[in-house]
Amino acid sequence: GIQVEQSPPDLILQEGANSTLRCNFSDSVNNLQWFHQNPWGQLINLFYIPSGTKQNGRLSATTVATERYSLLYISSSQTTDSGVYFCAERDNYGQNFVFGPGTRLSVLP
Amino acid sequence: EAQVTQNPRYLITVTGKKLTVTCSQNMNHEYMSWYRQDPGLGLRQIYYSMNVEVTDKGDVPEGYKVSRKEKRNFPLILESPSPNQTSLYFCASSSQDSIGEPQHFGDGTRLSIL
Numbered sequence: 752g753i754q755v756e757q758s759p760p761d762l763i764l765q766e767g768a769n770s771t772l773r774c775n776f777s778d779s780v781n782n783l784q785w786f787h788q789n790p791w792g793q794l795i796n797l798f799y800i801p802s803g804t805k806q807n808g809r810l811s812a813t814t815v816a817t818e819r820y821s822l823l824y825i826s827s828s829q830t831t832d833s834g835v836y837f838c839a840e841r842d843n844y845g846q847n848f849v850f851g852p853g854t855r856l857s858v859l860p
Numbered sequence: 861e862a863q864v865t866q867n868p869r870y871l872i873t874v875t876g877k878k879l880t881v882t883c884s885q886n887m888n889h890e891y892m893s894w895y896r897q898d899p900g901l902g903l904r905q906i907y908y909s910m911n912v913e914v915t916d917k918g919d920v921p922e923g924y925k926v927s928r929k930e931k932r933n934f935p936l937i938l939e940s941p942s943p944n945q946t947s948l949y950f951c952a953s954s955s956q957d958s959i960g961e962p963q964h965f966g967d968g969t970r971l972s973i974l
Contacts, residue, residue: 784962794950794965837903846910847918850903
């Protein structure tokens with residue numbers, strides 16, 4: 752099945768800094784999603800982005816499907832951005848979703 | 861309000877005592893699934909359902925059962941729970957068997973099996 756890698760595994764930022772999170776896939780991308788898990792454990796869908804670029808406030812995402820990667824940009828980070836960011840893709844050999852291991856982001860005041 | 865509701869949110873129980881975690885969605889979604897989240901292993905899919913009466917195994921189905929008798933409900937059943945099933949569980953749903961649609965997650969159920 753598809754393999755999903757994320758980098759970096761951990762990231763510590765000062766409030767106001769920008770950051771880029773990356774997701775790499777071993778197979779074709781057609782259902783890519785980004786999620787944020789907040790410190791209370793809730794999973795929030797950020798983007799459905801199988802290709803192209805989308806923006807939502809201070810967050811934006813770009814997927815280059817031909818090169819099998821996606822980037823999540825966080826600008827002017829805030830402490831509320833802390834948590835774990837996951838990307839996920841649907842396995843092309845089935846209907847199940849595969850998540851990456853996540854990037855743990857800590858934004859310091 | 862569109863949502864996925866899981867119950868209970870927390871449960872401590874003992875080995876071998878059957879339990880059911882309920883999941884309900886009010887968005888008329890066809891696709892529903894269950895995940896477990898463990899430290900160092902991330903989120904792994906247990907079972908999913910493309911529609912009523914259609915269920916399939918995910919990556920880690922051993923020790924779990926599911927049913928999909930109604931479109932809105934997708935309960936997760938642990939017939940004989942064991943300590944290695946202690947985990948954080950999430951239910952999710954999306955429309956059109958998830959193609960082109962993001963998944964919506966419940967708030968999670970933290971299970972501790974002693």
